[in-house]
Amino acid sequence: MERSAIITGSSSGLGLEITKFLIESGYTVFGGSRSGTEYEHENFYDVELDITSEESVAEFFETVREFTPTINLAINNAGICEMAPLSETTLEQFESHLATNTVGPFLLFKHLESFLIQNETHIISILSTAAQYGYPNVSAYNASKFGQLGMISSLKKEWKDYKIRFTNLFPGAIDTPLWDKVGTKFSRDKMLKINEFMSVFGFVVNAPSTIQFPELTFLHREGFLE
Numbered sequence: 636m637e638r639s640a641i642i643t644g645s646s647s648g649l650g651l652e653i654t655k656f657l658i659e660s661g662y663t664v665f666g667g668s669r670s671g672t673e674y675e676h677e678n679f680y681d682v683e684l685d686i687t688s689e690e691s692v693a694e695f696f697e698t699v700r701e702f703t704p705t706i707n708l709a710i711n712n713a714g715i716c717e718m719a720p721l722s723e724t725t726l727e728q729f730e731s732h733l734a735t736n737t738v739g740p741f742l743l744f745k746h747l748e749s750f751l752i753q754n755e756t757h758i759i760s761i762l763s764t765a766a767q768y769g770y771p772n773v774s775a776y777n778a779s780k781f782g783q784l785g786m787i788s789s790l791k792k793e794w795k796d797y798k799i800r801f802t803n804l805f806p807g808a809i810d811t812p813l814w815d816k817v818g819t820k821f822s823r824d825k826m827l828k829i830n831e832f833m834s835v836f837g838f839v840v841n842a843p844s845t846i847q848f849p850e851l852t853f854l855h856r857e858g859f860l861e
């Protein structure tokens with residue numbers, strides 16, 4: 636296997652498009668999600684994964700290890716988002732955001748370490764402008780993404796001797812199935828399209844291996860949605 640990639644949340648939205656892009660770019664891709672996808676390719680492994688469960692994350696990496704001992708590219712993408720004023724947000728909703736968007740990436744990185752390649756592995760996290768900027772009615776999402784960024788900031792220092800690349804993407808709103816579940820009042824015309832997101836993602840992935848993007852914020856020219 637020449638180049639291997641893992642991605643969480645490969646069943647929908649950005650994760651599915653990134654998966655197809657990486658396959659077309661020559662990677663072997665191990666994608667993890669709970670529901671899986673109908674997309675098929677000989678170099679795509681659709682692996683069951685619940686990012687909130689350490690047992691499931693460990694099993695995901697056991698499957699990867701059957702095929703490769705190392706990972707060139709890791710895409711930390713899976714995430715959930717619901718909207719509600721803080722006073723109407725249930726404890727269960729708040730905790731599920733933390734479990735998926737903060738604890739999930741923690742488990743991913745913990746089990747990823749033994750696959751890292753010195754001077755080589757590139758870790759790309761799909762954060763959000765909500766990891767940098769407070770929006771109304773998404774306190775749980777904001778907290779979980781700020782928390783994820785804090786965890787990555789610490790880990791980058793712990794793993795500095797590996798000399799791997801950490802790229803953090805902070806996109807604004809993108810028109811994906813995520814918004815069908817949110818049921819928003821916001822106009823999709825003020826969101827980036829998936830192909831626009833992919834133009835930035837492709838640039839980042841194909842950049843020379845000496846380059847990382849510690850903080851890349853990009854959004855629709857209409858500005859922040861709020």
Ligand SMILES: NC(=O)c1ccc[n+]([C@@H]2O[C@H](COP(=O)([O-])OP(=O)(O)OC[C@H]3O[C@@H](n4cnc5c(N)ncnc54)[C@H](OP(=O)(O)O)[C@@H]3O)[C@@H](O)[C@H]2O)c1
Nearest residue numbers: 644646647648649669670685686713714763808809811813
């Ligand atoms: N769309 C936007 O406006 C936007 C903007 C900025 C950042 N982002 C971020 O981009 C990432 C992808 O979002 P999207 O817009 O592509 O959303 P999406 O279409 O709803 O896809 C979310 C993906 O995450 C996976 N996922 C959710 N919970 C999971 C779990 N417990 N275990 C494993 N996988 C899980 C889902 O798979 P299953 O349900 O099959 O498990 C799905 O593949 C998220 O981190 C999101 O916060 C999105």
